[in-house]
Amino acid sequence: MKQPLLTVEDLTVEFQTRAGIVQVLDRINLTLHKGETLAVVGESGSGKSVGAFSIMGILDPAARIRSGSIRFDGMDLLTSSAGDLNTVRGREMAMIFQSPATALNPIRKVGQQIEDVLRRHGPVTRREARRRAVEALAQVRIPDPERRYHAYPFELSGGLCQRVMIAIALCCQPRLLIADEPTTGLDVTTQAAIMDLVRDLGRERNMATMLITHDLALAAQYADRIMVMHAGQVVETAPTDALFSQAAHPYTAGLMKATPTEASSLDELKAIPGSLPDLKGSLPPCRFAGRCERRESRCDDPGLALAAVGTDDLHRVACRRPL
Ligand SMILES: Nc1ncnc2c1ncn2[C@@H]1O[C@H](COP(=O)(O)OP(=O)(O)O)[C@@H](O)[C@H]1O
Ligand SMILES: [Mg+2]
Numbered sequence: 001m002k003q004p005l006l007t008v009e010d011l012t013v014e015f016q017t018r019a020g021i022v023q024v025l026d027r028i029n030l031t032l033h034k035g036e037t038l039a040v041v042g043e044s045g046s047g048k049s050v051g052a053f054s055i056m057g058i059l060d061p062a063a064r065i066r067s068g069s070i071r072f073d074g075m076d077l078l079t080s081s082a083g084d085l086n087t088v089r090g091r092e093m094a095m096i097f098q099s100p101a102t103a104l105n106p107i108r109k110v111g112q113q114i115e116d117v118l119r120r121h122g123p124v125t126r127r128e129a130r131r132r133a134v135e136a137l138a139q140v141r142i143p144d145p146e147r148r149y150h151a152y153p154f155e156l157s158g159g160l161c162q163r164v165m166i167a168i169a170l171c172c173q174p175r176l177l178i179a180d181e182p183t184t185g186l187d188v189t190t191q192a193a194i195m196d197l198v199r200d201l202g203r204e205r206n207m208a209t210m211l212i213t214h215d216l217a218l219a220a221q222y223a224d225r226i227m228v229m230h231a232g233q234v235v236e237t238a239p240t241d242a243l244f245s246q247a248a249h250p251y252t253a254g255l256m257k258a259t260p261t262e263a264s265s266l267d268e269l270k271a272i273p274g275s276l277p278d279l280k281g282s283l284p285p286c287r288f289a290g291r292c293e294r295r296e297s298r299c300d301d302p303g304l305a306l307a308a309v310g311t312d313d314l315h316r317v318a319c320r321r322p323l
Contacts, residue, residue, distance in 0.1 A: 003074070004031035005208045006055070006176055011068035013050055015060070022279045024050050025232045026287070027068070029306065032176070037202060037209040039219030039240075041255070042229035045276050048212045051229075052178045055210075057089050072176070091121055094169035096162075096198075098181040103165060104153040110164045111137065111149030114171055121172050136167040140197060159190035163197070170201060177202065180212040195222055216259040220244060225314070228252045231276045231287035234306060238315035248309045248322040251288050286319070294321045 013025040025047045032038050040048050053059045055070055057077065070077040072088055080088075097103045105113055114133040118124055124132070130149075137145035140163040153161055162182065169177060179198055183191035199222055202209045213219055219226050220240060227237040228249065236249040247253045254272040274291035277283065285304040289295050299320050306316040 002033060005034050005073055006030070006032040006210075007069075007071045008051075008055065009069045009071075011051070011054060011070065012066040013047075013054055013059070014064055014066055015062050016064065017062065017280075020280050023232060023283060024063070024279060025054070026283075027305075028229075028232075028234055030227055030234070030237070032208045032210060034175070034208055035202070035206040036225065037199070037211055037223045039211045039213060039223035039226045040229060041213055041216050041219050041226060043272075043276060044214055045231075046229040047232040048214075048229055049180055050232075052095065052180050052210065052212060056093060056095050056178065057085060058095075091172045092174055093176040093178065094172065094174035095178040095180065096165050096169050096182045098184050104161060106153055109150050109152060110156070111151075113164070114168055117168050117171055132171065136171040137164070139170070139201070140164070140167045141193075142167070157190075158186055159194065162186065162190075162194055166194070166198065166201075170205075173205065174207065176208045176210070178210045178212070181214070182211075183218070191218075198222075216255050228255065231283075232279060233287050233318065235288060235319065236315075236317045237306065238309070238312075242309075242312060242315045246309070246315070248315070248317040249288075249319050250292050250294050250321075250323065253323055294323075296321060 008028055008030045011025055011028040015022045015024055028051060030038065040051065042048055050063070054065065065078060072093065075084065075088060077085065077088070104110070111133045114136050115129040118129050118132055134145045134149055137148055142148050142160060142163050156164065182198065183194050186194065195218065198209065211219065211223055223240050225237065225239050226243050228235050228251065230251045236243065236247070236252045243252065247256055251272070258272055272291065277287055277290055284300055285302050286299050289299045304318055304320065306318045309315040309317050309322065
């Protein structure tokens with residue numbers, strides 16, 4: 001198989017807080033290939049954003065990477081020089097954040113904000129920057145981009161602001177796009193339009209996309225593969241079809257039951273019992289055990305790791321009693 005564009009191995013991240021050490025990510029493993037869309041799903045608080053921030057190198061100063069490696073196109077991001085990292089993280093990877101309202105500068109025209117990014121990445125003439133900014137607005141299908149260039153964020157709808165964010169992320173032609181809950185807070189129609197746009201642009205550019213979402217239905221629709229996280233652990237990872245036809249982890253199965261589909265009626269919806277465990281102090285090998293109906297004494301044995309489900313090496317689950 002081809003070399004992955006992004007490889008995360010055994011990444012463990014903790015936060016030093018006043019209440020003690022919080023173990024936020026526990027030996028995370030993932031790979032992402034060129035042109036592929038990987039969805040990372042899990043309840044709020046499961047560590048999806050901290051994972052993304054680790055890859056982008058924008059972790060909170062209170063965070064500490066305890067162990068593991070992150071490689072992008074063969075380069076080790078945790079040990080490379082600051083100069084090398086700037087090229088890769090600024091230009092070849094880009095991220096769209098959840099809230100465009102806070103990520104955009106409120107007192108600068110949106111077109112200028114795109115130009116600022118272009119200039120940071122290399123010398124461009126004023127005219128060229130202007131032309132490329134308008135082009136970037138057009139590429140994210142913003143109507144009348146010449147006029148919208150002059151708009152301030154508050155003059156645009158949430159959907160248009162999110163398109164500007166995407167334009168900013170994509171204007172330097174990154175090879176990896178991390179979209180962290182890119183459509184949360186938008187209405188359903190705008191949500192679909194934004195997701196279609198991200199998918200189409202990804203295909204046009206053969207870009208790898210990591211789509212972070214708490215919405216399994218959204219992941220089902222847009223991702224080639226899905227990785228399910230619970231309380232800082234990867235519990236299951238599989239090609240999208242395999243995950244939906246044969247969920248192996250009780251948490252994945254629970255998430256599916258909790259996700260409304262067109263077919264299911266409201267009374268079939270079932271929330272997952274319990275809540276995420278407290279990540280302070282010592283934690284059991286399986287962080288889902290406390291919420292799991294299938295729990296047995298062997299679930300508390302150490303050494304839990306992802307293992308292939310049946311003969312499909314792409315479908316892996318971290319569970320002693322998979323479904
Ligand atoms: N700066 C921080 N200090 C302490 N804990 C943090 C910090 N940032 C995130 N966390 C904790 O890390 C966990 C994962 O958070 P996050 O990655 O934001 O979850 P998600 O994106 O899946 O909703 C949560 O328990 C959260 O409280
Ligand atoms: Mg998040």
